[in-house]
Amino acid sequence: MVNQQIKIFDTTLRDGQQCPGAGMSFENNLKYAHIAAKAQVDILEIGFPSASKLDHAIVNTIAKELSDYKAPPILTALCQLRENQMEITLQSLAPALKIKKARLHTYFPVDVQLMNALGEYGKNHSKILKDIFHLIHQISKSGIEIQFSPEGYSRMGENFDFVTDIIRAVIEGGATIINCPDTIGGACKLQGDDYFVEHMKNHAAIIAKEYPHKNIIWSTHCHNDFGLALENSMNAIFYGPATQVEGCFNGIGERAGNVSLEQCIMYIKKFGKNFKNNLSYFTNMRCEFIQEISDFISTNMLQRQFHWPITGENAARHTSGGHTNAIIKNPLCYQPFDPKEIGNEISFQFGPFSGSNHAKEIIEKKGYSCSEQEKTEIAQFIKDFYADRRKGITDSELMNAYFIYRNSINSENKSKN
């Protein structure tokens, strides 16, 4: 059996903060970095330092603080492929570079539309290749690891051969990680030979043949504009060459967001084992911190939906009678995994579709009696009492109705006597 590690590249602090309304204070950027490091993400993208003095300070301070860790994540920051931006990025990552835990992440557009936007320069392929090689080669002299993203990779269209040349140029310049983004989130398996995972497979095969001694890492960065980011990221891993997945916790990011890392991590954990042909996939994440990370983002960046997969308030909460009864016997009857794995607990909320066992359990947990003979009548009383509360009731509201039921029974008995 071959065990293949999938590296988790967390860009919550970079692409995540490019999401309108999700920007955080200096202090919260630092707090998030510490939580992500504790959870053992492999690579943490901590910002875009050439964007402003504050962004430079955030990246530099996180790099200083996390460099004191025994096993810090690789720290990376993004910049355009421009000399001044690359220099600033290198400076801001200096504390991490000192301990060989720094990666410079740079990008250049290859999407047909984005290249058109470059005007005359976009048409001058030989000049572009020369510039790309030169800039990457220059910065690689510092000893920093380099990741290159051909921006808009999934929409390269007729540019396949040119993108191959760009990838050759960056590898010859010193880059060792090629990250293939679905920048606008439109990639789909139905595109057949034009599907970006097919292009990744072809590029990886060409590069492996031409540079057999270079260990190039392939990565994906999928946006979620059509709700396909998870499927595309998993295809790039399970059917393509990717051994690194980029995304943000809670799926935040530009526009409709990036692939959600908690979904990737738990999907790999659940379905990556014994995947096929003696191949098993795993991550090094400490999954028990996933809920904490997700809650932090929901409180400090962008509020999470209740039904958000994996970590949403409802992801491990149940209400209907049939589900509740089965879960009490075996949680996996109606849960894809035990929520304890991510630091969460199964919970129940009483509502119009709940059953008598559910009411009995809550009442007995609170220390009151609800016998087998009474439970159906009590549950019915509670439901009738809150007949207009279609969205469910809290445990204390349930107990309130229970006491009213008990009092009414007691007074009935008294009047009979």
Ligand SMILES: CC(C)C(=O)C(=O)O
């Ligand atoms: C720069 C790259 C990685 C990016 O964020 C994108 O293409 O969406």
